[in-house]
Structure formats: C-alpha cells, structure tokens
Amino acid sequence: GENVEQHPSTLSVQEGDSAVIKCTYSDSASNYFPWYKQELGKRPQLIIDIRSNVGEKKDQRIAVTLNKTAKHFSLHITETQPEDSAVYFCAATAGGSQGNLIFGKGTKLSVKP
C-alpha cells in the first residue's frame, strides 16, 4: 500500500527565513497531495493542495511543488512568521482512490522572532 515519508521531523527557522518540508510517496497511482497545518489542540487545516497534473502551485507565501517521476512533493513557506509555528502534515491518496489519504508523520515548525 501507499507509504508517505516526511522530513524533517522538526524544523526551526528565524522569522523572515524560508522553510521547506519534503515528502516522498510510494504509489505511482497517487494523484492528490494536500498539506495540512495543525496548531496545538486544534483540527488539521488544509493550507494548500496539488494534483498530479500540475507541477507547482502557489498561494501567497506558500507553494507546493510536485515531481511525479521522483515521487516527491515539497511545501515551501517564504517570509516565515511566528504564527506559522505549527505541525505540518503532508498526505497522498492511497492507490489513486478517491479520498483515502495516507499521512506523513508530520513536521514541527518553530519560527523564532
């Protein structure tokens, strides 16, 4: 079945710097890759997603890139702010199925003022 690896597990950056989180997936049939942000004690919030027919997507300070050949996708946050501090999860659809998401283990991002 699908396996999603996420790195790094923790990331600490200075305010204003960029942060990059990388994920790899195993199932070449996966076609949807969302990213969620989870603040302490709160539900995961979708921040950006990308589908397999697109190589890159950007939304203000957040961007996601997808390399289908290498089976990896990355989250890029520019001009980080303290409120970006949270745990970020990547996910991929399992076996190309509609809806079944397999999550990475998460990255705890700390942005220091």
Next chain:
Amino acid sequence: SAVISQKPSRDICQRGTSLTIQCQVDSQVTMMFWYRQQPGQSLTLIATANQGSEATYESGFVIDKFPISRPNLTFSTLTVSNMSPEDSSIYLCSVGGLAGMDTQYFGPGTRLTVL
C-alpha cells in the same frame, strides 16, 4: 468548505465501556471518513463511512471494535467498543466531495481518555 461538528468534544471513560462519537456536517457530502490521532502522532485512517452500506475499514481496524453508521449524507457515528487505555486518542471525522472535489476538511475532533 463546510461546517463540521463533533460530539462529544472530549470524554473520560472507564475500561470495558463503549463510546459513540457523532459527526454532523451542514451540507450533503459524498465522502465521510474517521481518523485516529494518538498523542503527538500523525493521523491514521480508520475507515470510510459509506452511506447506505457497510463502512470500509483500513488494515488493523475491524468493525467489531469500531462500528460505524452513516444513515444519510450529513451524519455519521463512530463507536469505540470495549475500550482499553490504548484507545486513548483524538478521533476526527473528515468530509470530502464538496463541489465534486476530493479535498477533505476535518471536524474539531473528540479527545478520548480511557482509564
């Protein structure tokens, strides 16, 4: 997106008892899912709640332990049966299929502690 609510928001239960968690969404959705998130861990899919038919369980999860109902397109329940301390976790429902898209949105979660 949609407004998703869960009841209860938290509970403390005794070993051997069962708890039913409700998930309500304010619009009809084609897909509803149940996840478990153990403390400090990632999200693990328990099952897909199918409207009008039996839920589809992921490896490691069985219907006798986690019976699921989905009577209509806006409501689902997950029961955690014969609980043990290892069941202490956050249980989240998610919905998808809004506007025909597979994007999933999560409910606020139910924090379960089993003593």
